[in-house]
Amino acid sequence: MKNLKKGKLKVVFLLFFLCLFAFVSCGEKTQTTQSSVKKIVLWETYGNEEHDEIVKIADDFMKENPGVLIDIQRVPWGGHESKLMTAMITHTAPDIARVDVAFLPRLVKSNSVLELTRFGEINPENFVKAAIESNIFEKDGKTGIYGLPDQTTGVALFYNKTLVQKAGIKKPPKTGDEFVKVAKKLTVDKNSDGKPDQFGFAMNASLWWLFPFFNTFGVKFISQDGKKCLLNSPQGYNALQFIVDLYHKYKVEAGAWQSGAIDPDTGFINGIYAMIFTGPWNVKKFKESGINFGISLIPAGPNGTSTNVGGTNMVIMRMAKHPEICFKFLKYLTSPQVQAMWCEDLGQIPVNLKAEKYIDFSKHPEIKIFFEQMK
Numbered sequence: 001m002k003n004l005k006k007g008k009l010k011v012v013f014l015l016f017f018l019c020l021f022a023f024v025s026c027g028e029k030t031q032t033t034q035s036s037v038k039k040i041v042l043w044e045t046y047g048n049e050e051h052d053e054i055v056k057i058a059d060d061f062m063k064e065n066p067g068v069l070i071d072i073q074r075v076p077w078g079g080h081e082s083k084l085m086t087a088m089i090t091h092t093a094p095d096i097a098r099v100d101v102a103f104l105p106r107l108v109k110s111n112s113v114l115e116l117t118r119f120g121e122i123n124p125e126n127f128v129k130a131a132i133e134s135n136i137f138e139k140d141g142k143t144g145i146y147g148l149p150d151q152t153t154g155v156a157l158f159y160n161k162t163l164v165q166k167a168g169i170k171k172p173p174k175t176g177d178e179f180v181k182v183a184k185k186l187t188v189d190k191n192s193d194g195k196p197d198q199f200g201f202a203m204n205a206s207l208w209w210l211f212p213f214f215n216t217f218g219v220k221f222i223s224q225d226g227k228k229c230l231l232n233s234p235q236g237y238n239a240l241q242f243i244v245d246l247y248h249k250y251k252v253e254a255g256a257w258q259s260g261a262i263d264p265d266t267g268f269i270n271g272i273y274a275m276i277f278t279g280p281w282n283v284k285k286f287k288e289s290g291i292n293f294g295i296s297l298i299p300a301g302p303n304g305t306s307t308n309v310g311g312t313n314m315v316i317m318r319m320a321k322h323p324e325i326c327f328k329f330l331k332y333l334t335s336p337q338v339q340a341m342w343c344e345d346l347g348q349i350p351v352n353l354k355a356e357k358y359i360d361f362s363k364h365p366e367i368k369i370f371f372e373q374m375k
Helices: 003-034 047-062 078-091 103-111 129-131 159-168 176-185 207-215 234-248 264-269 280-289 323-333 336-346 353-358 365-374
Strands: 038-044 067-072 096-102 134-137 142-145 148-154 156-159 274-276 293-296 309-316
Touching: 038 047, 038 323, 047 323, 067 096, 078 096, 078 264, 096 323, 103 134, 103 274, 103 309, 129 148, 129 264, 129 309, 134 293, 148 323, 148 365, 156 159, 156 365, 207 234, 264 274, 264 280, 274 293, 280 365, 293 365, 309 323
Parallel strands: 038 067, 038 096
Antiparallel strands: 096 309, 134 142, 148 309, 156 274, 156 293
Protein backbone atom coordinates (compact mmCIF):
# COMPACT_ATOMS: atom_id res chain seq x y z
CA MET A 1 0.00 0.00 0.00
CA LYS A 2 2.86 2.33 0.85
CA ASN A 3 4.59 1.45 -2.42
CA LEU A 4 1.40 2.21 -4.31
CA LYS A 5 1.15 5.62 -2.67
CA LYS A 6 4.80 6.31 -3.47
CA GLY A 7 4.18 5.33 -7.08
CA LYS A 8 1.24 7.71 -7.36
CA LEU A 9 3.28 10.47 -5.80
CA LYS A 10 6.05 9.95 -8.35
CA VAL A 11 3.52 10.15 -11.19
CA VAL A 12 2.08 13.40 -9.78
CA PHE A 13 5.55 14.94 -9.49
CA LEU A 14 6.43 13.75 -13.00
CA LEU A 15 3.26 15.32 -14.42
CA PHE A 16 3.97 18.51 -12.50
CA PHE A 17 7.47 18.83 -13.95
CA LEU A 18 6.24 18.02 -17.46
CA CYS A 19 3.61 20.76 -17.22
CA LEU A 20 6.15 23.17 -15.80
CA PHE A 21 8.57 22.38 -18.63
CA ALA A 22 5.83 22.84 -21.21
CA PHE A 23 4.78 26.15 -19.66
CA VAL A 24 8.35 27.47 -19.58
CA SER A 25 8.99 26.26 -23.12
CA CYS A 26 5.77 27.90 -24.31
CA GLY A 27 6.67 31.12 -22.55
CA GLU A 28 10.11 31.13 -24.11
CA LYS A 29 8.61 30.51 -27.55
CA THR A 30 6.07 33.33 -27.11
CA GLN A 31 8.77 35.69 -25.87
CA THR A 32 11.00 34.81 -28.80
CA THR A 33 8.12 35.32 -31.29
CA GLN A 34 7.21 38.69 -29.82
CA SER A 35 10.80 39.89 -29.83
CA SER A 36 11.20 38.89 -33.47
CA VAL A 37 8.19 40.95 -34.63
CA LYS A 38 9.27 43.90 -36.77
CA LYS A 39 7.06 46.84 -35.86
CA ILE A 40 6.47 49.72 -38.27
CA VAL A 41 4.80 52.86 -36.88
CA LEU A 42 2.85 54.81 -39.50
CA TRP A 43 1.41 58.27 -38.88
CA GLU A 44 -1.54 59.15 -41.10
CA THR A 45 -3.96 62.06 -41.34
CA TYR A 46 -6.88 60.47 -43.21
CA GLY A 47 -10.58 60.95 -42.70
CA ASN A 48 -12.65 58.13 -41.21
CA GLU A 49 -13.38 56.25 -44.45
CA GLU A 50 -9.77 56.51 -45.62
CA HIS A 51 -8.51 55.43 -42.21
CA ASP A 52 -10.62 52.28 -42.35
CA GLU A 53 -9.23 51.56 -45.80
CA ILE A 54 -5.58 51.94 -44.84
CA VAL A 55 -6.16 49.67 -41.83
CA LYS A 56 -7.61 47.03 -44.16
CA ILE A 57 -4.64 47.40 -46.53
CA ALA A 58 -2.20 47.08 -43.63
CA ASP A 59 -3.99 43.94 -42.38
CA ASP A 60 -3.70 42.34 -45.82
CA PHE A 61 0.00 43.24 -45.97
CA MET A 62 0.65 41.71 -42.55
CA LYS A 63 -1.06 38.47 -43.59
CA GLU A 64 1.31 38.26 -46.55
CA ASN A 65 4.30 39.18 -44.38
CA PRO A 66 4.25 37.21 -41.11
CA GLY A 67 6.36 38.76 -38.38
CA VAL A 68 5.57 42.33 -39.46
CA LEU A 69 3.31 44.65 -37.46
CA ILE A 70 2.06 47.85 -39.10
CA ASP A 71 1.02 50.10 -36.23
CA ILE A 72 -1.21 52.77 -37.76
CA GLN A 73 -1.60 55.90 -35.65
CA ARG A 74 -3.92 58.78 -36.52
CA VAL A 75 -2.61 62.32 -36.33
CA PRO A 76 -4.86 65.39 -36.82
CA TRP A 77 -4.23 67.11 -40.15
CA GLY A 78 -4.04 70.49 -38.51
CA GLY A 79 -0.61 70.79 -36.94
CA HIS A 80 0.69 67.47 -38.24
CA GLU A 81 3.74 69.19 -39.70
CA SER A 82 4.86 70.77 -36.41
CA LYS A 83 4.11 67.50 -34.59
CA LEU A 84 6.38 65.62 -36.99
CA MET A 85 9.18 68.18 -36.67
CA THR A 86 8.97 67.99 -32.87
CA ALA A 87 9.01 64.19 -33.01
CA MET A 88 12.22 64.26 -35.04
CA ILE A 89 13.90 66.49 -32.48
CA THR A 90 12.80 64.27 -29.59
CA HIS A 91 13.63 61.05 -31.47
CA THR A 92 10.01 59.88 -31.31
CA ALA A 93 9.26 60.12 -35.02
CA PRO A 94 7.35 57.31 -36.76
CA ASP A 95 8.87 55.03 -39.37
CA ILE A 96 6.47 56.17 -42.10
CA ALA A 97 4.59 59.46 -42.26
CA ARG A 98 1.92 60.85 -44.56
CA VAL A 99 2.78 64.45 -45.49
CA ASP A 100 1.43 67.15 -47.76
CA VAL A 101 3.28 67.59 -51.05
CA ALA A 102 4.22 71.15 -50.07
CA PHE A 103 5.89 69.95 -46.86
CA LEU A 104 8.13 67.32 -48.44
CA PRO A 105 10.82 69.73 -49.79
CA ARG A 106 11.51 70.88 -46.23
CA LEU A 107 11.91 67.30 -45.06
CA VAL A 108 14.29 66.51 -47.91
CA LYS A 109 16.39 69.59 -47.31
CA SER A 110 16.69 68.82 -43.58
CA ASN A 111 17.76 65.21 -44.25
CA SER A 112 14.69 63.98 -42.38
CA VAL A 113 13.57 61.40 -44.95
CA LEU A 114 15.31 58.59 -46.82
CA GLU A 115 15.89 58.37 -50.55
CA LEU A 116 13.92 55.31 -51.65
CA THR A 117 15.62 53.85 -54.71
CA ARG A 118 18.36 52.44 -52.46
CA PHE A 119 15.80 49.90 -51.27
CA GLY A 120 14.41 48.83 -54.64
CA GLU A 121 13.23 49.85 -58.07
CA ILE A 122 10.67 52.61 -58.64
CA ASN A 123 9.39 53.30 -62.15
CA PRO A 124 8.03 56.88 -62.24
CA GLU A 125 6.18 56.12 -65.48
CA ASN A 126 3.79 53.89 -63.54
CA PHE A 127 2.48 56.83 -61.52
CA VAL A 128 0.40 59.93 -62.18
CA LYS A 129 3.11 62.26 -63.47
CA ALA A 130 2.50 65.24 -61.20
CA ALA A 131 2.04 62.98 -58.17
CA ILE A 132 5.36 61.14 -58.48
CA GLU A 133 7.26 64.26 -59.52
CA SER A 134 6.38 65.89 -56.20
CA ASN A 135 8.70 63.27 -54.66
CA ILE A 136 11.67 63.75 -56.97
CA PHE A 137 14.43 66.13 -55.89
CA GLU A 138 18.00 66.84 -56.83
CA LYS A 139 20.30 66.76 -53.83
CA ASP A 140 24.08 66.82 -53.69
CA GLY A 141 24.17 66.61 -57.47
CA LYS A 142 22.03 63.47 -57.59
CA THR A 143 18.35 63.07 -58.44
CA GLY A 144 16.44 60.88 -56.00
CA ILE A 145 12.92 59.79 -55.05
CA TYR A 146 12.12 60.67 -51.43
CA GLY A 147 8.55 59.41 -51.13
CA LEU A 148 5.67 57.72 -52.92
CA PRO A 149 2.28 59.34 -53.52
CA ASP A 150 -0.56 57.83 -51.53
CA GLN A 151 -3.21 60.26 -52.67
CA THR A 152 -3.50 62.61 -55.61
CA THR A 153 -6.25 64.93 -56.67
CA GLY A 154 -7.11 67.64 -59.13
CA VAL A 155 -10.16 69.41 -60.50
CA ALA A 156 -12.42 69.11 -63.51
CA LEU A 157 -15.37 71.08 -64.87
CA PHE A 158 -18.65 70.39 -63.05
CA TYR A 159 -21.80 71.61 -64.79
CA ASN A 160 -25.49 71.68 -63.91
CA LYS A 161 -27.17 69.42 -66.49
CA THR A 162 -30.62 70.85 -65.90
CA LEU A 163 -29.49 74.44 -66.52
CA VAL A 164 -27.37 73.40 -69.51
CA GLN A 165 -30.30 71.59 -71.16
CA LYS A 166 -32.66 74.47 -70.41
CA ALA A 167 -30.28 76.85 -72.21
CA GLY A 168 -30.29 74.60 -75.27
CA ILE A 169 -26.66 73.59 -74.83
CA LYS A 170 -26.06 70.08 -76.15
CA LYS A 171 -22.62 69.36 -74.66
CA PRO A 172 -20.15 70.84 -72.19
CA PRO A 173 -17.47 73.21 -73.55
CA LYS A 174 -14.25 71.64 -74.82
CA THR A 175 -12.21 74.81 -75.47
CA GLY A 176 -11.73 78.17 -73.83
CA ASP A 177 -13.74 79.92 -76.56
CA GLU A 178 -16.61 77.45 -76.16
CA PHE A 179 -16.40 77.93 -72.40
CA VAL A 180 -17.05 81.69 -72.74
CA LYS A 181 -19.95 81.15 -75.18
CA VAL A 182 -21.60 78.55 -72.94
CA ALA A 183 -21.06 80.67 -69.83
CA LYS A 184 -22.78 83.61 -71.54
CA LYS A 185 -25.85 81.49 -72.29
CA LEU A 186 -25.91 80.29 -68.69
CA THR A 187 -25.73 83.80 -67.21
CA VAL A 188 -29.37 84.85 -66.79
CA ASP A 189 -31.25 87.83 -65.35
CA LYS A 190 -34.39 86.03 -64.20
CA ASN A 191 -36.26 88.97 -62.66
CA SER A 192 -35.30 91.60 -65.26
CA ASP A 193 -33.69 93.94 -62.75
CA GLY A 194 -30.56 94.33 -64.81
CA LYS A 195 -28.52 92.00 -62.62
CA PRO A 196 -27.90 88.30 -63.25
CA ASP A 197 -29.50 85.89 -60.80
CA GLN A 198 -27.75 82.92 -62.37
CA PHE A 199 -24.11 82.90 -63.44
CA GLY A 200 -22.32 80.78 -65.97
CA PHE A 201 -19.26 80.25 -63.80
CA ALA A 202 -18.01 80.74 -60.25
CA MET A 203 -14.35 80.91 -59.39
CA ASN A 204 -12.30 80.42 -56.24
CA ALA A 205 -9.71 83.06 -55.46
CA SER A 206 -6.52 81.30 -54.40
CA LEU A 207 -3.68 80.59 -56.77
CA TRP A 208 -4.16 76.82 -56.58
CA TRP A 209 -7.64 77.20 -58.10
CA LEU A 210 -6.30 79.40 -60.91
CA PHE A 211 -3.66 76.92 -62.01
CA PRO A 212 -5.99 75.23 -64.56
CA PHE A 213 -6.19 78.51 -66.48
CA PHE A 214 -2.46 79.17 -66.27
CA ASN A 215 -1.67 75.59 -67.23
CA THR A 216 -3.94 75.54 -70.27
CA PHE A 217 -2.08 78.61 -71.54
CA GLY A 218 1.27 76.89 -70.99
CA VAL A 219 2.46 79.33 -68.32
CA LYS A 220 5.75 78.66 -66.51
CA PHE A 221 5.97 80.41 -63.16
CA ILE A 222 9.72 80.25 -62.56
CA SER A 223 12.80 79.46 -64.61
CA GLN A 224 14.41 76.03 -64.48
CA ASP A 225 17.10 77.26 -62.09
CA GLY A 226 14.45 78.78 -59.81
CA LYS A 227 15.98 82.25 -59.98
CA LYS A 228 13.65 84.14 -62.29
CA CYS A 229 9.89 84.76 -62.35
CA LEU A 230 8.38 84.05 -65.77
CA LEU A 231 4.84 85.29 -65.17
CA ASN A 232 5.43 88.35 -67.32
CA SER A 233 5.71 86.10 -70.38
CA PRO A 234 3.12 86.42 -73.19
CA GLN A 235 1.51 83.19 -71.95
CA GLY A 236 1.28 84.55 -68.41
CA TYR A 237 -0.23 87.82 -69.61
CA ASN A 238 -2.81 86.06 -71.80
CA ALA A 239 -3.84 83.66 -69.06
CA LEU A 240 -4.30 86.41 -66.49
CA GLN A 241 -6.23 88.52 -69.00
CA PHE A 242 -8.57 85.62 -69.72
CA ILE A 243 -9.25 85.15 -66.00
CA VAL A 244 -9.97 88.86 -65.50
CA ASP A 245 -12.15 89.02 -68.63
CA LEU A 246 -14.48 86.32 -67.30
CA TYR A 247 -15.55 88.78 -64.61
CA HIS A 248 -15.01 92.24 -66.08
CA LYS A 249 -15.48 91.84 -69.83
CA TYR A 250 -17.78 88.86 -70.36
CA LYS A 251 -19.52 89.23 -66.97
CA VAL A 252 -20.10 85.48 -66.70
CA GLU A 253 -18.15 84.92 -63.49
CA ALA A 254 -20.16 85.49 -60.32
CA GLY A 255 -17.50 87.21 -58.24
CA ALA A 256 -17.62 84.19 -55.95
CA TRP A 257 -14.02 84.89 -54.93
CA GLN A 258 -15.03 88.16 -53.25
CA SER A 259 -15.42 88.49 -49.49
CA GLY A 260 -18.99 87.74 -48.41
CA ALA A 261 -19.98 86.09 -51.69
CA ILE A 262 -21.66 82.69 -51.93
CA ASP A 263 -18.90 80.13 -52.29
CA PRO A 264 -18.78 78.05 -55.51
CA ASP A 265 -19.86 74.75 -53.91
CA THR A 266 -22.93 76.23 -52.20
CA GLY A 267 -23.92 78.27 -55.24
CA PHE A 268 -23.59 75.22 -57.47
CA ILE A 269 -25.87 73.14 -55.24
CA ASN A 270 -28.41 76.01 -55.10
CA GLY A 271 -28.48 76.41 -58.89
CA ILE A 272 -26.99 79.92 -58.79
CA TYR A 273 -23.74 78.91 -60.48
CA ALA A 274 -24.04 76.71 -63.57
CA MET A 275 -20.38 75.68 -63.82
CA ILE A 276 -17.50 75.41 -61.35
CA PHE A 277 -14.11 73.80 -61.05
CA THR A 278 -13.91 71.26 -58.24
CA GLY A 279 -12.61 67.81 -57.37
CA PRO A 280 -13.76 64.25 -56.61
CA TRP A 281 -14.13 65.07 -52.90
CA ASN A 282 -17.38 66.89 -53.74
CA VAL A 283 -19.03 64.13 -55.80
CA LYS A 284 -20.69 62.44 -52.84
CA LYS A 285 -21.96 65.74 -51.41
CA PHE A 286 -23.40 66.85 -54.75
CA LYS A 287 -25.13 63.49 -55.27
CA GLU A 288 -26.68 63.66 -51.81
CA SER A 289 -27.92 67.20 -52.54
CA GLY A 290 -29.95 65.86 -55.47
CA ILE A 291 -28.40 68.16 -58.06
CA ASN A 292 -28.32 66.83 -61.63
CA PHE A 293 -24.70 67.41 -62.59
CA GLY A 294 -22.13 66.28 -65.10
CA ILE A 295 -18.34 66.33 -65.18
CA SER A 296 -16.08 67.18 -68.07
CA LEU A 297 -12.41 67.92 -68.73
CA ILE A 298 -11.13 71.44 -68.13
CA PRO A 299 -11.77 73.45 -71.33
CA ALA A 300 -8.59 73.42 -73.41
CA GLY A 301 -6.49 76.52 -73.98
CA PRO A 302 -3.56 77.01 -76.36
CA ASN A 303 -1.64 74.37 -74.40
CA GLY A 304 -4.49 71.85 -74.19
CA THR A 305 -6.49 70.74 -71.17
CA SER A 306 -4.81 70.69 -67.77
CA THR A 307 -5.67 70.67 -64.09
CA ASN A 308 -4.07 71.75 -60.86
CA VAL A 309 -2.69 69.02 -58.64
CA GLY A 310 -2.74 68.42 -54.92
CA GLY A 311 -2.19 65.44 -52.70
CA THR A 312 -0.04 63.73 -50.13
CA ASN A 313 3.00 61.47 -50.06
CA MET A 314 4.20 58.66 -47.82
CA VAL A 315 7.81 59.04 -46.68
CA ILE A 316 10.24 56.89 -44.72
CA MET A 317 11.78 58.82 -41.87
CA ARG A 318 15.55 58.87 -41.53
CA MET A 319 15.53 57.04 -38.17
CA ALA A 320 13.19 54.23 -39.31
CA LYS A 321 14.17 50.93 -37.67
CA HIS A 322 13.24 48.70 -40.61
CA PRO A 323 13.41 50.87 -43.75
CA GLU A 324 13.40 47.86 -46.10
CA ILE A 325 10.04 46.72 -44.75
CA CYS A 326 8.73 50.30 -44.85
CA PHE A 327 9.67 50.44 -48.53
CA LYS A 328 7.99 47.09 -49.19
CA PHE A 329 4.77 48.36 -47.59
CA LEU A 330 4.81 51.59 -49.63
CA LYS A 331 5.29 49.58 -52.81
CA TYR A 332 2.35 47.41 -51.76
CA LEU A 333 0.18 50.44 -50.95
CA THR A 334 0.85 52.00 -54.36
CA SER A 335 0.61 48.77 -56.36
CA PRO A 336 -2.00 48.61 -59.17
CA GLN A 337 -4.28 46.12 -57.42
CA VAL A 338 -4.32 47.96 -54.09
CA GLN A 339 -4.83 51.31 -55.79
CA ALA A 340 -7.73 49.85 -57.76
CA MET A 341 -9.30 48.76 -54.45
CA TRP A 342 -8.65 52.23 -53.00
CA CYS A 343 -10.37 53.80 -56.00
CA GLU A 344 -13.44 51.53 -55.93
CA ASP A 345 -13.91 51.63 -52.16
CA LEU A 346 -13.44 55.38 -51.75
CA GLY A 347 -14.19 56.87 -55.16
CA GLN A 348 -10.75 58.50 -55.35
CA ILE A 349 -8.15 58.82 -58.09
CA PRO A 350 -5.58 56.00 -58.05
CA VAL A 351 -1.94 57.14 -58.00
CA ASN A 352 -0.79 54.18 -60.10
CA LEU A 353 -1.73 54.42 -63.78
CA LYS A 354 -1.63 50.64 -64.18
CA ALA A 355 -4.54 50.36 -61.75
CA GLU A 356 -6.90 51.35 -64.57
CA LYS A 357 -7.25 47.79 -65.93
CA TYR A 358 -8.34 46.52 -62.50
CA ILE A 359 -10.98 49.19 -61.85
CA ASP A 360 -14.69 48.75 -62.42
CA PHE A 361 -15.49 52.33 -63.42
CA SER A 362 -19.22 51.56 -63.45
CA LYS A 363 -19.12 52.03 -59.67
CA HIS A 364 -17.60 55.50 -59.96
CA PRO A 365 -17.91 56.71 -63.59
CA GLU A 366 -16.82 60.21 -62.61
CA ILE A 367 -13.43 58.89 -61.48
CA LYS A 368 -12.62 57.85 -65.06
CA ILE A 369 -12.94 61.50 -66.10
CA PHE A 370 -10.62 62.60 -63.29
CA PHE A 371 -8.24 59.78 -64.16
CA GLU A 372 -8.06 61.10 -67.74
CA GLN A 373 -7.73 64.69 -66.51
CA MET A 374 -4.80 63.79 -64.26
CA LYS A 375 -2.96 62.28 -67.20
